Amino acid sequence: MGTNLFQWLFTDPVQAGSNGNLPGAEPFHFLWPWLIFCLAGLLIAFYYSVEGRKRFVRNKPVLKYMFDRYLGWFAVICFIGLPLIGARVLLDGYFFAWRFWRYLWLLALVVWAVMWVVYLVRKYPADKANYAAYQRRQQYIPKSNKRKVRSASR
Template identity: 85%
Template sequence: MGTNLFRWLFEDPITAGSNGNLPSAETFHFLWPWLIFCLVGLLITFYYSVEGRKRFVRSKPLLKYMYDRYLGWFAVICFIGLPLIGARVLLDGYFFSWRVWRYLWLLSLAIWAVTWIVYLVRKYPAERANYEAYQRRRQYIPKGSKRKARTASR
């Protein structure tokens, strides 16, 4: 079983097609779903970086930090996915058309999703409570007078 899995992961589509008695290379059935996923992911990240930061999270620094951090990694994963899909479609008999690359890419996507969920469940509520406590403390601290600061500096 181990050698069959190894052969299945590291076999190019042309060899897989000839071993499976197919007339040509093995077909790639998930081209459009993966392509749409990667392009929509890049579009969401681009929109957030151009407009979303100003519109949605301007006064919410915790959300801004979280979206900056995790959407940046999501964009990297989606950007890496596009050449992997292109290599599978256009470079049938070469190194990057192996299945192992697509499954490593899916593994990285799953790790990213689990990391984000763990952050949302474990760390974000504590950070939000800490920030709200900081905001409450800050409202009772007197603000410095600009007039006194100007006269002291002269």
């Protein structure tokens, strides 16, 4: 039972179905979970960019920076996933229906998740502490009075 990984990754579903003695193309079992995941990811990123920044992280610049950075990339990954799913469903015998593209997309998703977890574990506590120290320093710096500046310039 020797399987050729290269052939398995780069075979279109029609050819894989004929190699597996199937009457048609190889079935795609993960259409709905992937489609729901990509659409939910785009919806979350859209909601955050429209309303979530104002509602949830208005006064928390460290969280705003983190969500802006990582949800932006998450939206890009989900947006790229939609044409890959569509190519697998509608373009059975063509280039983008290969398994390779879906596994490359999944690898990008895993890399994104690992980068976010590493940021949360390593950098986020330090960034949060730096911002808290900055706020403590700012309370001792006197605020300028804009009225005096305006009246002096007249």
